Amino acid sequence: xxxxxxxxxxxxxxxxxxxxxxxxxxxxxxxxxxxxxxxxxxxxxxxxxxxxxxxxxxxxxxxxxxxxxxxxxxxxxxxxxxxxxxxxxxxxxxxxxxxxxxxxxxxxxxxxxxxxxxxxxxxxxxxxxxxxxxxxxxxxxxxxxxxxxxxxxxxxxxxxxxxxxxxxxxxxxxxxxxxxxxxxxxxxxxxxxxxxxxxxxxxxxxxxxxxxxxxxxxxxxxxxxxxxxxxxxxxxxxxxxxxxxxxxxxxxxxxxxxxxxxxxxxxxxxxxxxxxxxxxxxxxxxxxxxxxxxxxxxxxxxxxxxxxxxxxxxxxxxxxxxxxxxxxxxxxxxxxx
Amino acid sequence: xxxxxxxxxxxxxxxxxxxxxxxxxxxxxxxxxxxxxxxxxxxxxxxxxxxxxxxxxxxxxxxxxxxxxxxxxxxxxxxxxxxxxxxxxxxxxxxxxxxxxxxxxxxxxxxxxxxxxxxxxxxxxxxxxxxxxxxxxxxxxxxxxxxxxxxxxxxxxxxxxxxxxxxxxxxxxxxxxxxxxxxxxxxxxxxxxxxxxxxxxxxxxxxxxxxxxxxxxxxxxxxxxxxxxxxxxxxxxxxxxxxxxxxxxxxxxxxxxxxxxxxxxxxxxxxxxxxxxxxxxxxxxxxxxxxxxxxxxxxxxxxx
Numbered sequence: 001x002x003x004x005x006x007x008x009x010x011x012x013x014x015x016x017x018x019x020x021x022x023x024x025x026x027x028x029x030x031x032x033x034x035x036x037x038x039x040x041x042x043x044x045x046x047x048x049x050x051x052x053x054x055x056x057x058x059x060x061x062x063x064x065x066x067x068x069x070x071x072x073x074x075x076x077x078x079x080x081x082x083x084x085x086x087x088x089x090x091x092x093x094x095x096x097x098x099x100x101x102x103x104x105x106x107x108x109x110x111x112x113x114x115x116x117x118x119x120x121x122x123x124x125x126x127x128x129x130x131x132x133x134x135x136x137x138x139x140x141x142x143x144x145x146x147x148x149x150x151x152x153x154x155x156x157x158x159x160x161x162x163x164x165x166x167x168x169x170x171x172x173x174x175x176x177x178x179x180x181x182x183x184x185x186x187x188x189x190x191x192x193x194x195x196x197x198x199x200x201x202x203x204x205x206x207x208x209x210x211x212x213x214x215x216x217x218x219x220x221x222x223x224x225x226x227x228x229x230x231x232x233x234x235x236x237x238x239x240x241x242x243x244x245x246x247x248x249x250x251x252x253x254x255x256x257x258x259x260x261x262x263x264x265x266x267x268x269x270x271x272x273x274x275x276x277x278x279x280x281x282x283x284x285x286x287x288x289x290x291x292x293x294x295x296x297x298x299x300x301x302x303x304x305x306x307x308x309x310x311x312x313x314x315x316x317x318x319x320x321x322x323x324x325x326x327x328x329x330x331x332x333x334x335x336x337x
Numbered sequence: 338x339x340x341x342x343x344x345x346x347x348x349x350x351x352x353x354x355x356x357x358x359x360x361x362x363x364x365x366x367x368x369x370x371x372x373x374x375x376x377x378x379x380x381x382x383x384x385x386x387x388x389x390x391x392x393x394x395x396x397x398x399x400x401x402x403x404x405x406x407x408x409x410x411x412x413x414x415x416x417x418x419x420x421x422x423x424x425x426x427x428x429x430x431x432x433x434x435x436x437x438x439x440x441x442x443x444x445x446x447x448x449x450x451x452x453x454x455x456x457x458x459x460x461x462x463x464x465x466x467x468x469x470x471x472x473x474x475x476x477x478x479x480x481x482x483x484x485x486x487x488x489x490x491x492x493x494x495x496x497x498x499x500x501x502x503x504x505x506x507x508x509x510x511x512x513x514x515x516x517x518x519x520x521x522x523x524x525x526x527x528x529x530x531x532x533x534x535x536x537x538x539x540x541x542x543x544x545x546x547x548x549x550x551x552x553x554x555x556x557x558x559x560x561x562x563x564x565x566x567x568x569x570x571x572x573x574x575x576x577x578x579x580x581x582x583x584x585x586x587x588x589x590x591x592x593x594x595x596x597x598x599x600x601x602x603x604x605x606x607x608x609x610x611x612x613x614x615x616x617x618x619x620x621x622x623x624x625x626x627x628x629x630x631x632x633x634x635x636x637x638x639x640x641x
Contacts, residue, residue, distance in 0.1 A: 049498070049533075051529060052528070052529070052532075054525035054528065054529065056491070056521070056522040056525055057491045057494070057522055057525035057526045057528075057529055058491075059491070060488055060489075060490070060491020060492045060494065060495060060522070060526065061491055061492075061494055061495035061498065061529065062495060063481075063491075063492045063495055064491070064492040064493060064494060064495020064496040064497070064498065064499060065495040065496075065498060065499045066495075067492070067495070067496060067499075068495075068496055068499030068500060068503070069499070069503075070499055070502070087485050087488075088488055088491070088522070091482055091483070091484075091485050091488055092481070092482075092488050092491070092492055095407070095408065095482050096408045096474060096481075096482065097408040097409050097410065130407070130409070131408070131409050131410065154410055155409070155410050
């Protein structure tokens, strides 16, 4: 499976999108080019505010601006939006349910920047914040069409965003839709539920597994909260051998937990296997290396499926579609992070 | 443009005396209250609500509503506490109170200035009401939820920036307590307001030198505060926080920098008996009937 690669999907798209929305402002915390808004700043200098490395204050400014009718779009790395300024995020922004957009780059283990830059528990924390909507994009189409979705929500929105060289998996004619799972395939043996970059990773293995006779319902999730799309529970209820979730996140509190909650509430009695980061921090290394080390890759999916159906699928590593490796020094990124 | 033409110092003295008396009365009735904050901030809040801040008048005092529910997607009013500051307009000032544990004192100031029903303190800390012990944005006089301290100055900076983008002429005031200068966020906010030259942002601080654990200089010192804030690019005034004239004069200063007014205050001012409680003054709860009787006598003295 190969996809078109879009370089900097957010950069020009956000500029074009914001042209007729004077209320949209950008607040940045010294990661402007790294978050693909350097050109936005140069295009709309009167709507761009550099807040420096001072995220607690930035959340407060965002709240004040939102109270006065503006719509601040905060651009920085995910970790700096919720770890350091969590109290400000909760009390200044989330409690009053203000229209602040948190555009969170480098979700999960996508950066060689190491533990300080890897947002592996953000979804767990964001799901636990009242009034917060939690979105995660899985490709270039979603990175571009999530803008309309976030803009329409009357409250704070957290978006796990992609940047740099991003695959276009979903047609541009099928934009991001709030709280609506994408049904990528249907089948009765297994239900596979993936989010973010894990969808592309899963798609390396799914066709091979289907060739070996497994019928698979595969859902791509881009809305983590709310999480009550009826497509999800109906897909789960259909699974003969079990359900597998795959997330670029710790297995506590994220997609796997949300699915577990749903299964328990609906009394669906099939096994659930959660692929994700297992109660550990990561370290500075390439995405490919970390995905293999932490068991987040296509190989892990095959092994998990084999354990659920109770037989070997006989899939060799070289059969898995060639992994797409993003060059650490890609010209589509501002730096090697 | 002058913002202080309607200020009457005699009226502010009356408001200040009323704040101390009401808070003491309430503290006696409830065997507990934030008394030292009333003693230190009475003149300061008297100035803020007595005309120094251009808030639109209300036709009649408002009765505090029942708790309306938390803000959220169902469209619940996000800032009902600001209703007590009158309708906003491009030219009117805004007042954001940061130290939410001053709520009792702020409610008293609102009552004294005809913005809050005079029986509202009967609802203080009552289940299902809005006259909460630690004010939030549904509580009378509060525009933000800042019980976690030092968050208001950043929000007010955002409000001031937004108002400048909208070409509004009104000023944005923040009432702070000195303890909040222990929080790192305060200094981030000072830096940002200076960087963006928010000349219409004005912060007034009750520097009463006390915090929950006791005197600030034993908990974590913040002095020399004026020099530190000036070094961040602010226009700083240090005044006697019980001198109405000095507060008003500092409040009228127009500058192209954001302005900080440090009001040095005495946390037992107007209630000498409170001196016995030093050094821990944060909250007054009576030790017994004998002490309560002496405070009752002080109230009668005050009311004469």
